[in-house]
Amino acid sequence: MESIAPPSKGSIANLSPDVLETPPLSLGQLTWRRFRRHKMANFGAIMLILLVLYAFGGAFVFSEAYANKTETGARLQAPSREHPFGTDTVGRDILARTIYGGQISILIGLTAMLVELVIGVTVGAISGFFGGLIDSLLMRITEAVIVIPQIFLLLVMAKYFAASIPNITILGRTFSGSVVVIILVIGVTTWPYLARIVRSQFLSIKENDFILAARATGTSTTEIIFRHILPNSIAPIIVSGTLSVASAITLEAYISFLGLGVRPPTATWGNMLEGAYNYIETAWWLWFFPGALIALIVLSINFVGDGLRDALDPHSRAI
Amino acid sequence: MNRRQVILDLKDLRTRFHIAEGTVYAVNGVSLTLHECETIAIVGESGCGKSVTMLSVMGLIPVPPGEIVSGQAFYRGRDLLALSEAEMEHIRGKELAMVFQDPMTALNPVLTIGRQISEPLRVHLNMDHATAQQRVIELLEQVGIPDPKNRMNDYPHQFSGGMRQRAMLAMALACAPSVLIADEPTTALDVTIQAQIIELVTRLRDALCMAVIWITHDLGVVAGLAERVIVMYAGLVVEEASVDELYDDPRHPYTLALLAALPRIDRRRDRRLKSIPGAPPNLLVMPHGCPFAPRCEFVFDRCRAETPPLLPVAIEHRARCWYDVVNGKPFE
Numbered sequence: 001m002e003s004i005a006p007p008s009k010g011s012i013a014n015l016s017p018d019v020l021e022t023p024p025l026s027l028g029q030l031t032w033r034r035f036r037r038h039k040m041a042n043f044g045a046i047m048l049i050l051l052v053l054y055a056f057g058g059a060f061v062f063s064e065a066y067a068n069k070t071e072t073g074a075r076l077q078a079p080s081r082e083h084p085f086g087t088d089t090v091g092r093d094i095l096a097r098t099i100y101g102g103q104i105s106i107l108i109g110l111t112a113m114l115v116e117l118v119i120g121v122t123v124g125a126i127s128g129f130f131g132g133l134i135d136s137l138l139m140r141i142t143e144a145v146i147v148i149p150q151i152f153l154l155l156v157m158a159k160y161f162a163a164s165i166p167n168i169t170i171l172g173r174t175f176s177g178s179v180v181v182i183i184l185v186i187g188v189t190t191w192p193y194l195a196r197i198v199r200s201q202f203l204s205i206k207e208n209d210f211i212l213a214a215r216a217t218g219t220s221t222t223e224i225i226f227r228h229i230l231p232n233s234i235a236p237i238i239v240s241g242t243l244s245v246a247s248a249i250t251l252e253a254y255i256s257f258l259g260l261g262v263r264p265p266t267a268t269w270g271n272m273l274e275g276a277y278n279y280i281e282t283a284w285w286l287w288f289f290p291g292a293l294i295a296l297i298v299l300s301i302n303f304v305g306d307g308l309r310d311a312l313d314p315h316s317r318a319i
Numbered sequence: 320m321n322r323r324q325v326i327l328d329l330k331d332l333r334t335r336f337h338i339a340e341g342t343v344y345a346v347n348g349v350s351l352t353l354h355e356c357e358t359i360a361i362v363g364e365s366g367c368g369k370s371v372t373m374l375s376v377m378g379l380i381p382v383p384p385g386e387i388v389s390g391q392a393f394y395r396g397r398d399l400l401a402l403s404e405a406e407m408e409h410i411r412g413k414e415l416a417m418v419f420q421d422p423m424t425a426l427n428p429v430l431t432i433g434r435q436i437s438e439p440l441r442v443h444l445n446m447d448h449a450t451a452q453q454r455v456i457e458l459l460e461q462v463g464i465p466d467p468k469n470r471m472n473d474y475p476h477q478f479s480g481g482m483r484q485r486a487m488l489a490m491a492l493a494c495a496p497s498v499l500i501a502d503e504p505t506t507a508l509d510v511t512i513q514a515q516i517i518e519l520v521t522r523l524r525d526a527l528c529m530a531v532i533w534i535t536h537d538l539g540v541v542a543g544l545a546e547r548v549i550v551m552y553a554g555l556v557v558e559e560a561s562v563d564e565l566y567d568d569p570r571h572p573y574t575l576a577l578l579a580a581l582p583r584i585d586r587r588r589d590r591r592l593k594s595i596p597g598a599p600p601n602l603l604v605m606p607h608g609c610p611f612a613p614r615c616e617f618v619f620d621r622c623r624a625e626t627p628p629l630l631p632v633a634i635e636h637r638a639r640c641w642y643d644v645v646n647g648k649p650f651e
Contacts, residue, residue, distance in 0.1 A: 132383075209424040215379055216419075217412035217439040217490060231429045 034311035041307020047300035051293070055102030067096035068265040076283050086285035089275060098289050101267035105249050105294070108183055108268065109301075112248035113241050115187025120194030121230075121237060127195065128202025129225055139199070142192040150189050154251065157185045158260040178263045182255065186248045194240050201233035235312035239305055246301035253294050269294045323354040326530050327376070327415075327498055332390035332400075334368075334375045334554075337383060341603045345371040347554040348390075350629075353498065358524060358531040360545035360562075362538055362577070364599050368554035369534045373500045375400070377417055378407040394498070412439040416491035420503040422483035426475035432459075432486050433471030439493040458489040462519060481512035488519065495527055502534045517544055538581055542566065550574050553600050553610035556629060560636040570638035570645070572615045609641065617642040619649060 035041055071091035079086045085094035127138040145153075161181045205211070206229060214228050249269070255261040256270030264271060269290040276287035334346040346368045353359055361369045374380050376392045376399060392399040394414065399407065411417075416439075419425040427435060436458055437451040446454065452471070459467035462485040475483060484504060491499060501520065505513035521544060524531050533545055541548055541562060548565045550558040550573060558571040569575050576595045597614040600606055609615070612622040621641050629639045643650050 209419055209421055210427040212379060213417075213419055213425040213487070213490075214427070214438070215411065216377060216417040217493075218408045218410070218442050219412075219438060220408055220442075223442075227430070228427055232427070234429075 031311045035307050038307035038310055040303045041311075044300040044303025044307065047296060048304060051102065051297050051300065052106065055099055055106055058096075058099030059103070062093070062096035062099060064100055066093065067100045067267060068092065076279070076286075078283070079285055085289045086283070088272070088286060089279075094272070094285060094289055097267040097272060098269065098293055101269045101272055101290065102293060104179060104262065104266060104268040105252060105270065106297070108179065108186070108252045108262075109245040109249040109297075111183045112186040112190070112252075113245045115183060116191045116194055116244050116248075117237070117241055119187065120191035121198050123191065124195040124198025125202055125225060125230070128199035129206060129229065131203075135199075138195075142195050145189065146192045150251075151254070153189050154185055154255055155258065155260055157188070158182065158255050161185070178261065179266065179268075182252055182261055185255075186251050190244055190247065190251075194237070194244070197236050197240055198233060201236060202229055205229045205232045235309075238312060239309045242301060242305040242308055246298045246305070249294060249301075250298055323356060325352050326355050326395060327353040327532075328391075328393040329372075329376065330391045330393070332372060332375055332392065333388040334371050334380060335386050335388055337386060344602045344605050345554055346375065347606070349551070349554070349556055351549055351556065351559070353530050353532060355497070355530055356524070356528040357547070358521075358533060358545045359547045359549060360533045360535060360541040361549045361551055362535060362541060363551035364536060366599055366602070367551045369536075369551055370502050371554075372551070373417070373502060373532060373534060377411060377415060377500065378402070378404070379411075379417075409443070412491075412496070413443040413494045414496055415498045415500065416494070416496040417500040417502060418484070418487050418491045418504045421507045422480055422487050422504075423507065425487055426478075426483055428475055431472050431474055432478065436471070436486065436490045436493055439490065443494050454493070455489075458493055459486070461492070461523070462486070462489045463515075464489075480508055481515065484508060484512075484516055485519070488516075488523070492523060492527070492529075496529065498530045498532065499524070500532045500534070503536070504533075505540065506535070506537070513540070520544070538577055550577070553602065553606050555606075555610060555626075555639060557611065557640070558636075558638045559629070560633075560638075564633065564636050568633065568636070568645075570632045570636065571611075571640050572617050572642065572644060573611050574638075575644065576614075576616075609639075615642075617644065621649065 069092060071087070074083070074087050074091040075089060077083055077087040077091075083093050083095065085098065088094055088097070123138050123142065127135045127142075158178075158181060161184075166177050211224060211228055214224055219228070252261055252268060253270030253273060256268055257273045259274050261274075262268045262271050272290040273287055276283075279286050329349060329351045332346055332349045336343040336345055349368070349372050351359070361372070363369050371380070375385075375387055375390075378399065380387065387400055390400060394410070399410065402410070426432070433452065433455045436455045437446070440446045440451045440454055455471050456467045459471060464470055464482060464485055470478075475486075478486060484507075487504070499520075504520075505516050508516065517540065520531065520533075523529065531545075533541070535541060545562055547559065547561050549556055550565075550571065552573050558565065558569065558574045560568075560570075565574065566578065569578055573595075576593075579593045580595060582592055595614055600610050600613070606626070608624050609618075609622040609627055612618045615622065619642070625641075627639050627641045629637050632638045641649055
């Protein structure tokens with residue numbers, strides 16, 4: 001039997017803190033861990049990556065000219081070897097159009113979210129930080145935007161501005177000017193909710209002792225807003241930004257479906273649905289493929305948003 | 320007795336808060352002086368205006384609802400209360416630094432400790448990243464954080480309460496301020512850590528020749544730390560004396576009551592601690608007469624009619640009372 005030697009003094013002293021405990025995880029690592037444990041969020045993230053690959057990778061297979069090429073002899077063909085997703089009312093290949101339409105839909109979602117973030121965070125931050133008269137004024141404006149039904153506002157603005165903007169060319173591709181209109185219209189009608197979230201975050205965070213402590217060390221107001229309060233309220237902003245990409249895609253589909261959105265020949269998943277309702281029974285492939293893609297991307301983004309909400313919540317115990 | 324130069328001279332400070340329920344008379348004419356390298360303690364119950372006084376000096380009172388109605392705070396001859404916000408930003412953290420009560424909430428949870436301590440260095444001394452890092456390591460070493468090189472990259476949640484308060488001290492001391500205002504820095508800590516922090520502040524004060532204003536409600540903490548004690552009640556200074564004088568010869572009934580409420584190791588243990596009956600006055604009404612009158616055991620007619628002035632009762636010893644507790648009769 002082996003005798004157990006008493007631990008020598010040196011061996012204890014040699015244990016550095018790193019050996020005694022696993023190094024603590026940073027906030028980022030903890031967040032990533034919690035996100036990885038969220039099954040639906042992982043599914044959503046993978047799905048989202050696949051959809052982005054589909055929309056942007058597909059461009060290497062089909063040219064945009066092919067996606068926009070009309071061929072009246074091949075109208076309303078059912079899915080076949082030549083046209084896997086079938087053709088639409090003017091004989092365009094639906095597979096190629098879902099690829100190029102996906103690009104536009106995703107871009108609309110992302111840029112509309114950026115517009116929403118810029119306006120929402122700015123208004124919310126100013127309102128919450130300065131309070132008083134500025135706050136009252138900004139919040140009344142916010143409420144004014146909220147009380148107007150969003151769809152109604154969207155439709156009126158889309159109709160009003162759509163005609164006035166010419167086509168634009170970015171990176172060698174021509175976009176219908178209506179894309180820009182849709183982005184702005186969606187951004188301008190969705191920011192109030194974010195502004196309210198950011199305002200409430202600012203209101204509560206600015207009362208914290210560490211803000212007083214930062215002021216006591218001579219930190220300027222700008223630094224307090226951008227370095228102390230904003231990073232502390234980033235979690236709800238990220239979550240709401242993620243979810244607003246999904247809602248922007250849905251909104252685009254909605255107005256495009258009503259014929260007020262992005263003008264053809266530029267395809268989006270939304271405007272591909274336009275007119276499809278005449279063929280709901282006779283040509284199911286017209287609405288099925290773009291509709292399924294919209295549903296998939298919205299679902300995936302919402303799963304990711306849910307996962308982020310849980311992962312970014314510091315009170316969440318799940319590790 | 321005090322030949323050192325006056326560094327902070329507070330004259331008749333009055334601070335109010337205008338809230339929905341009315342006006343809170345938080346500070347009602349506080350005057351005090353602080354000399355270079357001196358430590359004074361401001362003592363009093365919760366809500367007697369200790370913190371508000373010091374926040375007013377630092378220009379950290381939110382306006383509105385706060386309002387500094389009158390008074391001057393001369394720091395090396397400059398009236399801090401007359402300075403603009405931009406000018407105050409240059410003084411806060413550089414000349415006057417402050418440490419707060421609860422180290423658990425006074426550090427930003429999303430920034431590393433090192434990043435927060437280097438903030439005053441970047442703001443006031445325009446240090447570049449590398450120099451600031453070096454200084455942060457020195458500072459952390461100075462306040463007794465082991466392994467500062469690695470610990471500076473930690474987030475506040477990885478620090479214990481005592482370590483956070485040390486980090487707060489490092490942050491306050493970063494620019495070697497002339498005045499350190501410590502707002503109950505040990506209240507949220509347990510007694511052993513409390514003793515360590517007090518010892519640390521004393522050591523750093525002596526090393527840096529820094530004047531310290533220590534706000535506390537614990538007279539026991541004061542004894543080994545401060546040279547002079549200022550007792551506040553209802554936004555007024557009610558007694559001011561050197562530590563020894565205050566303990567040996569308290570003149571204000573409130574100070575007497577506070578001392579009587581102190582647990583003593585040499586007293587019988589089976590006795591209940593004495594408490595002061597009643598509660599501090601509601602500061603929504605301007606105190607009429609002596610604010611301590613309703614709770615005072617020596618109260619007589621004059622106390623309810625007139626607010627007593629702060630009068631000298633001995634050498635370097637002033638009290639705000641109509642009653643001579645030594646001789647057991649009202650002053651003439």
